């Protein structure tokens with residue numbers, strides 16, 4: 372497809388890639404220097420005024436259930452070139468049972484068959500599933516959606532996550548309630564116990580936040596303005612629950628959440644986030660007032676038991 376003007380670019384290796392594209396087309400390229408947390412976070416409507424013809428989004432896969440009728444987008448996945456074999460072999464002894472669910476992020480998705488074969492060679496039974504319509508690839512997870520794992524969690528003894536950092540494996544362990552081993556190809560580190568300690572710490576924080584929210588009278592229902600983080604129907608349900616308990620509540624819509632913005636809204640005792648589920652969980656300590664998820668609100672108002680706690684996801 373030929374585009375006369377290629378004006379928007381989300382890019383990592385700035386100079387060489389910008390120059391490459393500039394040389395290939397007869398048009399202008401604009402680098403968007405704002406934060407971009409995922410494919411949920413593409414400000415299509417702001418781009419319309421700039422008369423953008425095409426968006427190139429690098430490093431995230433498409434979220435299929437986000438409707439985009441404005442500007443065409445090319446998603447360029449930034450695959451990791453690192454060899455995953457060493458860390459996968461190392462992870463074998465940490466795994467529980469023989470039926471192993473494999474999940475990973477967009478960066479390692481092309482290695483998923485390689486991971487499967489290594490497990491099979493070690494007499495394990497790997498299982499890979501495709502998530503729901505928020506997920507592009509087999510075995511892929513994103514921070515707000517673990518449906519690739521949920522679909523198979525009753526069939527597996529444990530999960531193997533391949534990727535770096537705690538962000539994805541902690542969501543996996545909280546959502547699946549199964550043993551999780553995280554194999555990091557970059558550091559060659561394998562984590563299991565560390566994840567369980569972190570999970571317990573987060574659950575204690577969540578319990579504390581729920582307890583604090585029980586005494587709140589004024590609630591702010593947070594609505595994300597980023598297109599892929601909007602759950603307005605859920606916000607309405609949260610409002611109905613608060614109304615039924617005669618609690619004051621207000622909708623608050625924000626694009627980028629930060630402690631400074633929320634602290635300036637003084638009359639609120641507790642926030643309920645219907646936006647990215649990770650705001651309440653991962654950024655909790657940055658906020659002076661409790662931020663809880665809609666599921667946690669149900670627990671606070673005895674509509675759900677703590678034993679039935681679930682990690683909030685955009686499904």
Ligand code: SF4
Pocket residue numbers: 408409410411412513514515516599600646647648649685
């Ligand atoms: S909603 Fe949050 S977790 Fe989900 S893709 Fe966006 S930034 Fe990531």
